[in-house]
Amino acid sequence: MSEHDDDLVFKALADATRRRLLDLLRDGPRTTGELCEPFAVTRFAIMKHLHALVTAGLVLVQRRGRERINTLNPVPIRRIQRRWLRQFEADAADRLLDLAQHLERPATSTRKKASRA
Amino acid sequence: MSEHDDDLVFKALADATRRRLLDLLRDGPRTTGELCEPFAVTRFAIMKHLHALVTAGLVLVQRRGRERINTLNPVPIRRIQRRWLRQFEADAADRLLDLAQHLERPATSTRKKASRA
DNA sequence: CTGACATGTGACCGAACGGTAACGTATCGC
DNA sequence: GCGATACGTTACCGTTCGGTCACATGTCAG
Numbered sequence: 541m542s543e544h545d546d547d548l549v550f551k552a553l554a555d556a557t558r559r560r561l562l563d564l565l566r567d568g569p570r571t572t573g574e575l576c577e578p579f580a581v582t583r584f585a586i587m588k589h590l591h592a593l594v595t596a597g598l599v600l601v602q603r604r605g606r607e608r609i610n611t612l613n614p615v616p617i618r619r620i621q622r623r624w625l626r627q628f629e630a631d632a633a634d635r636l637l638d639l640a641q642h643l644e645r646p647a648t649s650t651r652k653k654a655s656r657a
Numbered sequence: 658m659s660e661h662d663d664d665l666v667f668k669a670l671a672d673a674t675r676r677r678l679l680d681l682l683r684d685g686p687r688t689t690g691e692l693c694e695p696f697a698v699t700r701f702a703i704m705k706h707l708h709a710l711v712t713a714g715l716v717l718v719q720r721r722g723r724e725r726i727n728t729l730n731p732v733p734i735r736r737i738q739r740r741w742l743r744q745f746e747a748d749a750a751d752r753l754l755d756l757a758q759h760l761e762r763p764a765t766s767t768r769k770k771a772s773r774a
Numbered sequence: 775c776t777g778a779c780a781t782g783t784g785a786c787c788g789a790a791c792g793g794t795a796a797c798g799t800a801t802c803g804c
Numbered sequence: 805g806c807g808a809t810a811c812g813t814t815a816c817c818g819t820t821c822g823g824t825c826a827c828a829t830g831t832c833a834g
Binding site: 674698701706724 | 791795801
Binding site: 555557581582584585588589605606607 | 821822823824830832
């Protein structure tokens, strides 16, 4: 919804460990303990990452007995894709033209000689 | 191309100011001074953000006299879209089914009666 | 009940981040 | 040349982040 919600998603995706967690959850729901196994860090470190993912809406949680089932919610990622990243495809052609015009002459270049650093 | 490069892109996108900078650059190349105007922060703060964007490969720079031309490079965003985010669309249907099965009972819900776990 | 196990929480620490201020460098206009 | 201007850099500061340790809670098994 708001810019702030998207910010949480971007910040959640900014960490490699969290992205790996999302990768694991793409195969299906997992308990917290299962999610901890592939990582070298503490279980609590993983839980804090999970908390960040839950806050961003990327992971949904249910309790089942003494276990905690973490499920991927792909909706926020799709949202920022549609609202944010898609636009860069739309303008990509224009920007690539800019780049071509500004950078395509290695020798004569933009003004005088841009050859040297 | 490595995971590390993608990490730089994700980290660059994690900041709202940097995303706004990319938005501005979607309209075309801009000098550093032009990019600073819409923001309330110091010019140098913007320059540090620009440096992060350059490091991630999202912005390309050319010098023109005493000016610095910043140009959007949409390639890295497209890369992480294709390598990373697209996969979440592929598994979205499966995960949504998981969610439906686990969460579909509305009010009485989580208690023991909905045993279908 | 009791113990084992899985999950949650509070306090703390070093590193990285976002920010400012002040100073330095290079280029254009006159 | 010389001042104004645009860009770049060094040093520093408070906050956030990723991480650990120790401890608390809740739940299943016997």
